[in-house]
Amino acid sequence: WRSQNFPWTKKLEANNKKVFGNHSFRPNQREVINATMSGCDVFVLMPTGGGKSLTYQLPALVCPGITLVISPLVSLIQDQIMHLLQANIPAAYLSANMEWTEQQEILRELNSDYCKYKLLYVTPEKVAKSDALLRQLDSLYVRELLARIVIDEAHCVSQWGHDFRPDYQGLGILKQKFPNTPVLALTATATASVKEDVVQALGLVNCIIFRQSFNRSNLWYSVIPKTKKCLEDIDKFIRENHFDECGIIYCLSRMDCEKVAEKLQEYGHKAAFYHGSMDPAQRAFVQKQWSKDEINIICATVAFGMGINKPDVRFVIHHSLPKSIEGYHQECGRAGRDGQRSSCVLYYSYSDYIRVKHMLSQGSIEQSPLTGYGRANMTNSGRILETNTENLLRMVSFCENDVDCRRLLQLAHFGEKFDSATCKKTCDNCLKIKSFIEKDVTETAKQLVELVKLTGQHFSSSHILEVYRGSLNQFVKKHRHETVRLHGAGKHLAKGEASRVLHYLVVEDFLVEDVKKNDIYGSVSSILKVNEAKVRNLFGGQRIILRFPSSVKAPKQGKPEV
Numbered sequence: 001w002r003s004q005n006f007p008w009t010k011k012l013e014a015n016n017k018k019v020f021g022n023h024s025f026r027p028n029q030r031e032v033i034n035a036t037m038s039g040c041d042v043f044v045l046m047p048t049g050g051g052k053s054l055t056y057q058l059p060a061l062v063c064p065g066i067t068l069v070i071s072p073l074v075s076l077i078q079d080q081i082m083h084l085l086q087a088n089i090p091a092a093y094l095s096a097n098m099e100w101t102e103q104q105e106i107l108r109e110l111n112s113d114y115c116k117y118k119l120l121y122v123t124p125e126k127v128a129k130s131d132a133l134l135r136q137l138d139s140l141y142v143r144e145l146l147a148r149i150v151i152d153e154a155h156c157v158s159q160w161g162h163d164f165r166p167d168y169q170g171l172g173i174l175k176q177k178f179p180n181t182p183v184l185a186l187t188a189t190a191t192a193s194v195k196e197d198v199v200q201a202l203g204l205v206n207c208i209i210f211r212q213s214f215n216r217s218n219l220w221y222s223v224i225p226k227t228k229k230c231l232e233d234i235d236k237f238i239r240e241n242h243f244d245e246c247g248i249i250y251c252l253s254r255m256d257c258e259k260v261a262e263k264l265q266e267y268g269h270k271a272a273f274y275h276g277s278m279d280p281a282q283r284a285f286v287q288k289q290w291s292k293d294e295i296n297i298i299c300a301t302v303a304f305g306m307g308i309n310k311p312d313v314r315f316v317i318h319h320s321l322p323k324s325i326e327g328y329h330q331e332c333g334r335a336g337r338d339g340q341r342s343s344c345v346l347y348y349s350y351s352d353y354i355r356v357k358h359m360l361s362q363g364s365i366e367q368s369p370l371t372g373y374g375r376a377n378m379t380n381s382g383r384i385l386e387t388n389t390e391n392l393l394r395m396v397s398f399c400e401n402d403v404d405c406r407r408l409l410q411l412a413h414f415g416e417k418f419d420s421a422t423c424k425k426t427c428d429n430c431l432k433i434k435s436f437i438e439k440d441v442t443e444t445a446k447q448l449v450e451l452v453k454l455t456g457q458h459f460s461s462s463h464i465l466e467v468y469r470g471s472l473n474q475f476v477k478k479h480r481h482e483t484v485r486l487h488g489a490g491k492h493l494a495k496g497e498a499s500r501v502l503h504y505l506v507v508e509d510f511l512v513e514d515v516k517k518n519d520i521y522g523s524v525s526s527i528l529k530v531n532e533a534k535v536r537n538l539f540g541g542q543r544i545i546l547r548f549p550s551s552v553k554a555p556k557q558g559k560p561e562v
């Protein structure tokens, strides 16, 4: 597909320069365009900022007929249309919250043999609900004017993805109704299972897949233990590494956003908050101030970031645990789109896992606009909750890992092999670790499980660890846990080792965190329970081997030493 000898090559190159102002193609752009223009169904995995829009906008311009683009958010669509009109490419969109007369006018224009539009954008809901639209598409199809169907953010089709949108699942109807129109599915995030789902649900035929490495070599990753001084740490980090530069701090709750922003303002940063309960005008105002560099730090929920095209974001900080590795990767991906070195710092504490888990089960967590759009509270139902919890546990496991390359861990999640030597010490683990040792921790694991049972499966993980280390604090004494057989059995272990093992047992489902809201105080508490079925293997001879760094330099924040 790389060939430059397709009948349309000259025209493509000329328009790429003249209309879009690009001097060349980016990786895979030419290949994708050639494949889709040859009439094949194509699936494209390209990282954020890779240049997906061009792969359908350029063909739309040089092919006869109209390109239908399904895009998840009206705000994204409006942004795209503004850019297209600026480049003199006639484009329109249809959405449910548009005036009926306006919709009628667009539909009428589509009906004309001399329709001026090259691209028509719609939301997936529109495809699902509007017979008028389907009739119009039918008429275009019969007149051979439906040039191409583009599914943007195609991972929304899949329940396994982090942005599942039920209306995307109905898009399979397009291929059934218009079998001769090539489909182009685009996404910046997809694991192997998501990809399978998308291809199946959309009914893509002999689909050609393009994917490129999702490694972002200019981003420097680190995970730092979150303490009570977290906000001071963040202030220090920004001051030392990115003062007066632009960044995003992702927070879990709306209240966190406001608290973090206020504190950073006190520390003298130009910070503001952004979340879903602000009204649209407020949000637009903050976004604008940020684009114009009047504010340089945004403390936001994941509601912020979709379609944000600021190229010089120098840091992305996670103040709390992200919901999934995909989400983490995408949020980090908003840093350094200009290719310059940028930092991604995650402040991790195990207790945040319990908080996020609780919020997921309540459906009270703020979603990215993709998921949240038109469908609140889907997160706490059966299978979706299960998937969400699994995704969250993978994220815990990522954070608990202080040995393997952060790039390797992320890319493995996307089914991509990565040689950690290529990281060149641009992640915390590669930077600090000289070597690691493998240690058989089966005995510790068994003892911890036993301790959970001996104390009646009524206590939190931190309490279990206290007892295991031999603490005599008041709470231990109150429950007379100093008299329990395994009290102090883990005294001799290196600092942090018991908690590593305990958290591993949770991640691997030997132990389960049972999260509850405390009715009296409204706080969240969690107790550990034993998963008997899994634990049977452990006592039946299964070994647990964990890797620990054998020589650790003090973890360093900030820019990589390259």
Ligand code: ADP
Pocket: 022, 023, 024, 025, 026, 029, 046, 047, 048, 049, 050, 051, 052, 053, 054
């Ligand atoms: P994606 O949708 O993959 O995140 P976009 O399509 O929004 O990426 O493109 C990201 C940026 O890259 C845009 O500003 C776009 O103008 C620019 N861009 C795309 N293709 C090229 C190219 N071939 N040469 C230079 N800039 C490009």
Ligand code: ZN
Pocket: 404, 405, 406, 407, 408, 420, 423, 424, 425, 426, 427, 428, 429, 430, 431
């Ligand atoms: Zn690394």
